[in-house]
Amino acid sequence: MVAGIAAAVTNNGIGIAGAAGGARIVPVKVGKKDANNKDYIPSSAVAQGIRWAADNKADVINISLGMPQNSQMLKEAVDYALARNVVIVAAAGNESNHWLFGEPVDFPTREDNSYRRFAWTVYPARYEGVISVGSVSRLANNALTISDFSNIGKITTVAQGTGVYSTALSGGYASGAGTSYSSPMVAGLAALLKAQNKNLSSQDVHHILYDSSQKLDVPPISGYYLGTYYVPKHQDYYGGGLMNGKRAFTMPRLRMTAVPEPDGRQASVTVKALDDKGALLRNLSSEITVTVNHEDRYKQNKTVSLVNGEWSGPVELSVTDDVYDITIQANDAPGRGNEFIKSDAARFSKLPDRPKASIGSGTYTGPQTVTLSSATPGARIYISNDGVNSYEYAGSLTISSNTTFYAAAMKNGVWSETAEYAYTIQPAPAGGGGGGGWGGVPAASGDGKSESGSVLNVKPDKAKLLEQLAAAKGAPVTIDAGVRSDSAVKQIIVELPGEVWLKAAGTGSAFVVRSDQASLTIPPDAFTVESAATPVKLIITMSQEAPGKPSYAGLASPVFDFTLRAGDRTIEAFNKSVTVLLRYDSAKIGDAAKTGIYVYNAPAGRWEYVGGKAENGAIQVRLSHFSSYAVMEWNRTFEDIAAHWAKATIERMAAKQIADGMTETSFAPEATMTRAQFAALLARTLKLPPGAKELPFKDVPSNAWYREALAQALAAKLVSGVSDTAYAPEAPVTREQMALMLMNAYGYVQGAESQLPPNAPAFTDRVAVSDWAKDSVERAAGLGLLEGNPDGSFEPQRQATRAQAVTVLNRLLDQMEK
Numbered sequence: 001m002v003a004g005i006a007a008a009v010t011n012n013g014i015g016i017a018g019a020a021g022g023a024r025i026v027p028v029k030v031g032k033k034d035a036n037n038k039d040y041i042p043s044s045a046v047a048q049g050i051r052w053a054a055d056n057k058a059d060v061i062n063i064s065l066g067m068p069q070n071s072q073m074l075k076e077a078v079d080y081a082l083a084r085n086v087v088i089v090a091a092a093g094n095e096s097n098h099w100l101f102g103e104p105v106d107f108p109t110r111e112d113n114s115y116r117r118f119a120w121t122v123y124p125a126r127y128e129g130v131i132s133v134g135s136v137s138r139l140a141n142n143a144l145t146i147s148d149f150s151n152i153g154k155i156t157t158v159a160q161g162t163g164v165y166s167t168a169l170s171g172g173y174a175s176g177a178g179t180s181y182s183s184p185m186v187a188g189l190a191a192l193l194k195a196q197n198k199n200l201s202s203q204d205v206h207h208i209l210y211d212s213s214q215k216l217d218v219p220p221i222s223g224y225y226l227g228t229y230y231v232p233k234h235q236d237y238y239g240g241g242l243m244n245g246k247r248a249f250t251m252p253r254l255r256m257t258a259v260p261e262p263d264g265r266q267a268s269v270t271v272k273a274l275d276d277k278g279a280l281l282r283n284l285s286s287e288i289t290v291t292v293n294h295e296d297r298y299k300q301n302k303t304v305s306l307v308n309g310e311w312s313g314p315v316e317l318s319v320t321d322d323v324y325d326i327t328i329q330a331n332d333a334p335g336r337g338n339e340f341i342k343s344d345a346a347r348f349s350k351l352p353d354r355p356k357a358s359i360g361s362g363t364y365t366g367p368q369t370v371t372l373s374s375a376t377p378g379a380r381i382y383i384s385n386d387g388v389n390s391y392e393y394a395g396s397l398t399i400s401s402n403t404t405f406y407a408a409a410m411k412n413g414v415w416s417e418t419a420e421y422a423y424t425i426q427p428a429p430a431g432g433g434g435g436g437g438w439g440g441v442p443a444a445s446g447d448g449k450s451e452s453g454s455v456l457n458v459k460p461d462k463a464k465l466l467e468q469l470a471a472a473k474g475a476p477v478t479i480d481a482g483v484r485s486d487s488a489v490k491q492i493i494v495e496l497p498g499e500v501w502l503k504a505a506g507t508g509s510a511f512v513v514r515s516d517q518a519s520l521t522i523p524p525d526a527f528t529v530e531s532a533a534t535p536v537k538l539i540i541t542m543s544q545e546a547p548g549k550p551s552y553a554g555l556a557s558p559v560f561d562f563t564l565r566a567g568d569r570t571i572e573a574f575n576k577s578v579t580v581l582l583r584y585d586s587a588k589i590g591d592a593a594k595t596g597i598y599v600y601n602a603p604a605g606r607w608e609y610v611g612g613k614a615e616n617g618a619i620q621v622r623l624s625h626f627s628s629y630a631v632m633e634w635n636r637t638f639e640d641i642a643a644h645w646a647k648a649t650i651e652r653m654a655a656k657q658i659a660d661g662m663t664e665t666s667f668a669p670e671a672t673m674t675r676a677q678f679a680a681l682l683a684r685t686l687k688l689p690p691g692a693k694e695l696p697f698k699d700v701p702s703n704a705w706y707r708e709a710l711a712q713a714l715a716a717k718l719v720s721g722v723s724d725t726a727y728a729p730e731a732p733v734t735r736e737q738m739a740l741m742l743m744n745a746y747g748y749v750q751g752a753e754s755q756l757p758p759n760a761p762a763f764t765d766r767v768a769v770s771d772w773a774k775d776s777v778e779r780a781a782g783l784g785l786l787e788g789n790p791d792g793s794f795e796p797q798r799q800a801t802r803a804q805a806v807t808v809l810n811r812l813l814d815q816m817e818k
Contacts, residue, residue: 001176002064003027004167006184006191016165016173019188019245020195028053030065043067046124047077050088054081059194062187063090064180066122069551074124082129087194087202089131089187091179093151095119098219105137107148107162107177120153120664131190131206133183135161136216136242145219146237150179153663155239156206157213159185186243193248197278203344204253211341212247213240236663249276251341252284254330258346260317270312271304271330271343281309286337290315293327293345303333317348323376325349325414352376354416355393355407363424367400367587370423374409374416383407383590385554391590391635391651398587399423413643449480454490456483462497469500474508481515481540491541498534498566505529513538518560521579527564527571539563546630548605556584556595557631564626577622584631586617593648594635594655597621600628607632609657613817638667646803649810656813658684659806669803676706676729678738678805679719682745683709685809691715697727704729718744733805735786736773736796742785742808743776749816763794770796785811 003025008018030045046063053061061081067074081088096118099106125132134155135147146152147161159182166181168174190205200208216238234241252273260267269290273281285307292300292315300318304311317326326349331342353375359368372381372393381393384406393407403423409416448460458481468477479496483489494513504511504524513520518540529536542558549555560582564571582597589595595614598607610629612619619631634655641647650667653659658681662668682688691711700707706729713719718741721727733741761781763769769777777794780786785808788794 001164001166001168001174002062002180002184004173005164005181006062006188008167014173019185020191023188023191023195026053026056026058041065041067043069043071043074043123047071047073050074050077050081050124054084054086058086060087060089060187060191062184063088063124064183066091066093066125066179068093068095068122070123070126075127078124078127078130082202085202087131087187087190087205088124088129089133089183089190090125091122091183092125092132092134092153092155093119093122094135094149094178094180095122096149096151098146098150099148104139105145105148105162118663119151121151121155126154129202129206131156131186131209132239133179133186134158134238135177135179135182136238137162144216144242147177147179149177150182150237152236153665155235155237157186157209157240157243158182158216158238159243189243189245189248192245193276196249196276199278201344207344208248208251208253208341209243210240211339212244212251213238214242214244214247216241251339252281253341254288254343256290256328256330256343256346258315258328258348260348265317265319266314267317267328267346267348268312269315269328269330270310271306272310273306273340274309284309284338286340287333288337288340289331289333291329291331292317293329294318294324303336319348321412323350323352323379323411323414325351349414351414352379352409352411352416354419355381355409356419357407357421361420361422363426364399365426367398367425368423370397370399370421371395372397372407376409376411376416379409379411379416381407381409385635390637391594394591397590399425400585400587401425451483451489454488456481456489456492458492458494460496462500465496465500466503469503469507469509472507472509476510476512476521477504478512478514481513483516490543491539494538494540496536497532498529498536499532501529501536502532515540517542517558517583519581520562522564523576523578526574526576526578527566528575529566534567537563537565539565546600546607546632548600549607549632550636552635552637553598553607554588554590554633554635555630556588556633557582559600559628559630561628562626571626573625574623577624578626579620579622580629581618581620582629582631583618584614589614589633590635591633593652595619595631595633596655597629598632598634600630602628609634609655611656639665641667641669641803644669644803646807649807650803653806653810658809659802667802670801672732673800673802673805674730675719675727675733675737676704676710677802678733678741678800679713679729680706680709681805681809682718682741683712685813686716686718686745686748688712688716688718695727696725697721697729698725700727700729713741716744716748718748732799734797735794735800736769736777738800738805738808739780739786739796740773740776742812743779745812746779746783746785746815749812761788761792763788764792765794765796768796769794780808783815785815 004018006018007020007023007025008016010017010021028049030049031039031041032045033039050061078088098116098118100116121132124130132155135150136144136158137147138144150161161179161182162177163175164181165173165175186209193205193208194200218234218237254271255274256269256271258267258269271288273284275281287303287305290302290304302315304313315328327345327347329343329345332338332340355372355374358371374381382390383393384390402425406418406420408418448458450457458479460479479494481492481494492515501524510521510523541561544558546555546559592614597610597612597619599610601608610621612621636654637651638661641650646669650659650669691714695711700710773796777796
């Protein structure tokens with residue numbers, strides 16, 4: 001179907017035609033069969049196909065498929081093709097659910113259609129330089145709107161994506177739906193543009209398709225998506241808008257050259273307006289805008305007049321810094337003359353020096369310490385382990401295993417070129433060192449150990465354990481489950497007699513099971529043992545496989561799967577919490593504040609934050625049940641917080657899975673925080689127990705995403721309604737409302753109402769604070785949870801932003817950890 005949409009011959013007598021009828025189609029096979037004879041498409045095969053097409057002189061590559069994860073091999077193949085002036089058009093993906101049952105263009109095949117959700121553009125459509133195509137559907141009034149399934153975020157243009165009639169693989173014709181059917185329409189138009197003017201670059205085609213697209217109405221479906229409130233934007237949904245072939249050929253195209261003066265103060269600029277064949281439009285006179293962009297920090301616009309299709313003159317650059325990155329671009333002057341296809345951007349830059357490592361890439365024996373530096377004064381260095389997600393360099397790196405990382409320097413919003421360092425670490429020669437785990441602390445009971453392959457069995461002598469319990473007099477008794485340093489053990493099985501557990505329950509002694517990488521403290525009454533004849537088994541399985549782990553999460557320990565059995569019964573939940581301490585590789589941790597223990601939620605296929613504080617290579621939590629756990633550094637970030645004052649705090653709260661983005665890559669730090677959102681954040685921050693099933697508020701729908709969290713916060717007396725029957729969930733939360741909720745949360749944690757700190761500030765506008773909030777504002781400010789403005793005011797009725805709300809909750813966490 002894709003080939004027919006792109007290039008089916010015209011005048012075929014059945015009412016269909018390809019966008020570029022008669023264009024030469026070259027199919028490239030990238031799908032394969034797996035071991036079960038099922039079809040799958042590896043990113044490596046797609047990358048090879050892109051390179052093959054570029055090498056074989058393809059003008060346009062259409063990619064009607066997508067992948068949720070970034071692939072360096074795929075990215076390099078895309079860059080390879082773009083560098084050879086190949087136009088790449090790709091489908092944005094079909095994982096969204098914009099419309100619900102009964103709404104105008106709901107796509108009826110969704111299994112779960114109870115809430116709206118959106119997914120971000122998939123790869124390779126998401127890469128810079130790729131023309132990303134979304135889908136639209138037709139309403140009953142003949143208007144177009146976003147298709148139910150169409151992914152959003154990074155979109156160039158959109159095309160019809162439902163009820164698309166085309167050639168079928170099995171012969172004949174069929175209808176299909178998806179962005180995979182929208183993409184070849186745009187690819188066909190790109191081919192026509194290239195056929196008309198072979199001198200067009202891939203960037204030229206990108207500009208033409210975007211700027212010539214027709215604006216569409218933003219769908220009226222703003223609301224909550226998986227717990228966050230989203231206000232849709234035209235660009236997110238449609239990019240430039242609906243593809244328009246006529247406009248793509250008839251809109252004048254601006255072509256610009258710019259040459260900087262030697263002193264860097266000005267550039268000599270020439271702009272010409274060209275037709276679809278590249279000829280100068282000598283009869284055209286119109287105003288246009290020349291924009292100078294300084295590292296996206298600020299812009300300067302200069303309105304000039306084309307005369308007989310061209311203009312020449314000086315443009316101020318105002319270069320004053322030791323580093324700079326300036327672009328100049330010509331575009332139309334809205335409301336003042338013709339519409340134009342904008343020009344390519346001319347770039348003038350002096351970048352920071354890229355980071356230099358104290359030791360270069362290579363093969364080394366034993367762990368190595370690497371420091372990074374930039375020759376540019378004041379530049380900050382950032383590191384990435386996957387080429388996508390990054391964190392700020394804070395000190396020397398210990399490289400103890402084979403490692404590749406990328407580093408770049410940044411100053412004044414200007415980034416250096418990226419440096420890549422790769423280290424191969426060979427093991428140090430064996431010798432020296434003592435046995436036993438956890439710093440050589442002697443275990444109370446070290447016998448009963450035997451290895452069989454990758455399994456260590458630990459079965460201490462019953463008589464000795466009973467003696468130790470009697471001598472312990474209620475103190476913990478340790479079971480040594482350490483292994484030899486050269487051991488390949490992947491599973492530890494500790495077996496204790498039921499008689500011992502019953503004896504421990506009588507004396508109150510907990511058992512501490514210590515291995516080299518994990519320690520578990522199990523209270524004797526954490527579970528019941530039926531009789532003295534019931535054996536108890538603790539099984540610890542270790543692996544390096546973390547299914548469902550996102551690419552930005554760094555695994556710093558093995559994945560531990562804990563199982564506890566009493567006889568034939570698996571203990572599903574504990575009567576009292578079990579304390580677990582996991583060791584991790586400090587060399588794999590860049591920021592301890594974003595490191596914690598995560599549990600694998602197998603039914604949902606995701607890792608969820610448990611807690612813990614990373615210190616001295618170990619992290620400890622209390623568990624109410626066993627599952628699969630691992631230490632991870634959760635390096636989730638968002639594109640719109642790179643230079644934001646709350647970046648570090650937002651990332652820390654995202655690592656704890658308290659704060660989430662509006663989209664996969666956008667946090668919207670300056671967007672307003674609603675009352676429902678803040679209540680949900682409070683519930684997640686304090687990990688509140690379940691609340692009542694029924695709520696008194698009539699404005700809270702039964703299926704609202706925040707209903708459970710609101711019930712939790714209400715039961716804990718952290719929040720209250722604006723009346724007895726209304727909560728106003730979508731109303732913005734004000735600073736004084738936030739103060740009241742914060743102090744309710746603080747009192748909940750402390751177990752009593754806090755005392756007013758002696759250093760509570762006296763705000764200049766304290767008379768404007770509502771009476772019900774005065775106490776809370778003073779207490780919150782005195783504790784450092786809330787701050788006033790530089791002029792001494794508090795502005796109690798000002799709406800709180802998402803960044804501010806996350807920041808005060810982060811401060812609350814700091815108070816809780818003191």
